[in-house]
Amino acid sequence: MITVERLTRRYGDFLAVDDVSFTCQPGRVTGFLGPNGAGKTTTMRVVVGLTPATSGRATIGGHAYRDIPNPGRHVGVLLDASAQHAGRTGREVLTLGARTMGLPDRRVDEMLDLVSLTPVESRRRVRHYSLGMRQRLGIAHALIGDPSVLILDEPANGLDPAGIRWMRGLLQGFAEQGGTVLLSSHLLHEVEIIADDMILIGHGRIVAHGDKESLLASAGSAACLVSSSDNEWLAEALTRAGLAVTPQWGALRVAAEPVEVGRVALAAAVALTELRPADGGFEDLFLELTSDTQRDPAATGVAS
Amino acid sequence: MSATTQPPTLGHSLDVTSTSPLPLGRLVRVELRKTHDTRAGLWLLIAMAALTAVVMAIQLAVVVVNDISVDYAAFMTSTSFSIALLLPVLGILLLTSEWGQRTAMITFSLEPRRWRVIVAKLLVGGILATLAVVVALLLGAGANLLYGALEGVPATWGLSLAEVLGFLLIQVIGMLTGFALAALLLNSAAAIVVYMVYSFVLPPLFQLGSFLIGWFGDLRPWIDFNSAQTPLVDASMTGQDWAHLAVSGVVWLWLPLAIGLWRVLRAEVK
Numbered sequence: 001m002i003t004v005e006r007l008t009r010r011y012g013d014f015l016a017v018d019d020v021s022f023t024c025q026p027g028r029v030t031g032f033l034g035p036n037g038a039g040k041t042t043t044m045r046v047v048v049g050l051t052p053a054t055s056g057r058a059t060i061g062g063h064a065y066r067d068i069p070n071p072g073r074h075v076g077v078l079l080d081a082s083a084q085h086a087g088r089t090g091r092e093v094l095t096l097g098a099r100t101m102g103l104p105d106r107r108v109d110e111m112l113d114l115v116s117l118t119p120v121e122s123r124r125r126v127r128h129y130s131l132g133m134r135q136r137l138g139i140a141h142a143l144i145g146d147p148s149v150l151i152l153d154e155p156a157n158g159l160d161p162a163g164i165r166w167m168r169g170l171l172q173g174f175a176e177q178g179g180t181v182l183l184s185s186h187l188l189h190e191v192e193i194i195a196d197d198m199i200l201i202g203h204g205r206i207v208a209h210g211d212k213e214s215l216l217a218s219a220g221s222a223a224c225l226v227s228s229s230d231n232e233w234l235a236e237a238l239t240r241a242g243l244a245v246t247p248q249w250g251a252l253r254v255a256a257e258p259v260e261v262g263r264v265a266l267a268a269a270v271a272l273t274e275l276r277p278a279d280g281g282f283e284d285l286f287l288e289l290t291s292d293t294q295r296d297p298a299a300t301g302v303a304s
Numbered sequence: 305m306s307a308t309t310q311p312p313t314l315g316h317s318l319d320v321t322s323t324s325p326l327p328l329g330r331l332v333r334v335e336l337r338k339t340h341d342t343r344a345g346l347w348l349l350i351a352m353a354a355l356t357a358v359v360m361a362i363q364l365a366v367v368v369v370n371d372i373s374v375d376y377a378a379f380m381t382s383t384s385f386s387i388a389l390l391l392p393v394l395g396i397l398l399l400t401s402e403w404g405q406r407t408a409m410i411t412f413s414l415e416p417r418r419w420r421v422i423v424a425k426l427l428v429g430g431i432l433a434t435l436a437v438v439v440a441l442l443l444g445a446g447a448n449l450l451y452g453a454l455e456g457v458p459a460t461w462g463l464s465l466a467e468v469l470g471f472l473l474i475q476v477i478g479m480l481t482g483f484a485l486a487a488l489l490l491n492s493a494a495a496i497v498v499y500m501v502y503s504f505v506l507p508p509l510f511q512l513g514s515f516l517i518g519w520f521g522d523l524r525p526w527i528d529f530n531s532a533q534t535p536l537v538d539a540s541m542t543g544q545d546w547a548h549l550a551v552s553g554v555v556w557l558w559l560p561l562a563i564g565l566w567r568v569l570r571a572e573v574k
Contacts, residue, residue, distance in 0.1 A: 063320060066417065079409055079413070101326075149318070
């Protein structure tokens with residue numbers, strides 16, 4: 001389990017991390033979500049002791065990171081997949097890790113296999129790797145010591161959709177065996193796919209923290225997507241009923257529960273072709289929670 | 305949160321009692337491997353050996369053509385143009401390559417007690433300096449044998465153990481100086497440039513200073529680290545020579561090394 005207590009990191013006048021506290025539970029994947037420059041990376045670097053904290057503390061399973069003997073055997077760390085010697089082969093990178101941790105060389109092949117890097121690819125130098133391949137190599141390096149805690153900064157960055165799905169399977173399997181996972185991302189949909197719990201951070205402060213479902217429920221902004229045989233007529237009827245309507249990709253986005261939309265459609269005698277809860281609710285939540293901490297003002301509806 | 309649903313063995317605390325810390329010997333082996341597991345690193349080592357051989361070959365050609373009488377020790381002094389030049393660069397790269405390629409993040413997350421990594425790297429520098437001396441001794445012996453054969457005279461050996469140790473000490477000091485500058489600057493190019501200033505710009509300045517200013521001539525032995533190492537070459541170190549070496553080393557080696565290491569141990573690793 002990872003515990004961060006009242007952590008602050010200051011660079012001159014700039015507060016990169018401002019009084020941040022949270023915990024990551026074993027058996028769960030915790031997503032650390034926030035726009036670029038929100039303080040995710042700095043927080044993770046403090047947790048693994050690469051950046052000293054200005055105040056506050058971080059522990060892993062009750063220990064400060066620097067007090068863990070042979071930490072690679074307990075905590076798998078991937079902070080920057082590109083921070084590898086460009087002249088080493090992928091296999092050599094893993095071999096150095098295995099040798100440092102005192103592991104047999106067969107672990108290297110097992111890990112290459114796990115992250116689907118072929119023997120030919122493993123003998124190429126890292127400078128010829130795509131970002132996706134570097135991420136796979138970084139994941140392999142983090143897992144090679146068979147740790148019970150994983151700390152991954154932007155691990156899905158550079159992965160294709162199939163790769164993200166693969167990572168979800170890998171990390172959820174890891175969590176199911178009792179492992180603790182903290183991963184960061186600036187992309188909502190990545191965290192939405194992979195994580196069980198979420199920590200939202202903006203401008204160095206935590207703005208929301210909880211499991212995905214309860215965060216969604218607390219958002220309270222029910223919305224659904226509807227399309228019908230006559231969208232224009234339906235939009236008019238919905239507006240007359242006092243509901244906010246926004247056209248979106250050939251359908252209508254309505255700020256209401258599906259049952260209300262159904263009632264209006266019934267009264268207006270419009271045949272519905274589709275009616276479902278909008279899955280963008282989470283994105284609204286993300287933008288809303290970080291809007292006053294975002295670099296760009298949150299975009300409001302497509303056309304309002 | 306839902307601790308009751310978790311298997312009892314996978315609790316919230318980390319059991320580290322059965323994990324032993326990284327042995328220093330293992331760190332040394334890994335650091336040694338890092339010096340030659342890239343093309344650049346491997347070729348630097350090969351280039352050192354090759355350059356030593358080339359310089360000796362040139363020396364051999366010159367002395368044979370000009371009919372100059374030389375001995376084993378003379379061949380060894382020619383290494384001031386090869387390994388004495390490149391060992392400090394090696395010392396620099398031992399450290400700066402971790403910064404330039406940003407692998408320090410990985411190295412220090414696998415061993416957060418950074419001073420142990422530094423000690424391992426220094427030991428690797430010592431091992432490579434010793435290896436370089438062994439290679440130079442072998443190549444020098446080859447050159448000396450060839451000289452004897454080409455000139456038709458018996459080769460003159462007579463290299464004392466004190467001379468060999470003095471020679472080794474010079475190489476280790478060079479490597480350490482490079483390492484100190486690397487720790488201070490954390491940048492390969494800057495550290496190499498400053499080292500070149502150390503070894504090529506400062507000595508003539510010291511010489512000029514002591515020629516022009518009377519009192520500077522008296523002070524010079526205590527502050528000129530380069531000339532303080534000269535008696536090591538022919539093993540003629542006196543008590544006062546050792547004192548000169550120790551005192552001048554404070555400014556040019558120990559102080560930069562201390563400040564540099566203090567920086568590396570505390571620096572935020574990016």
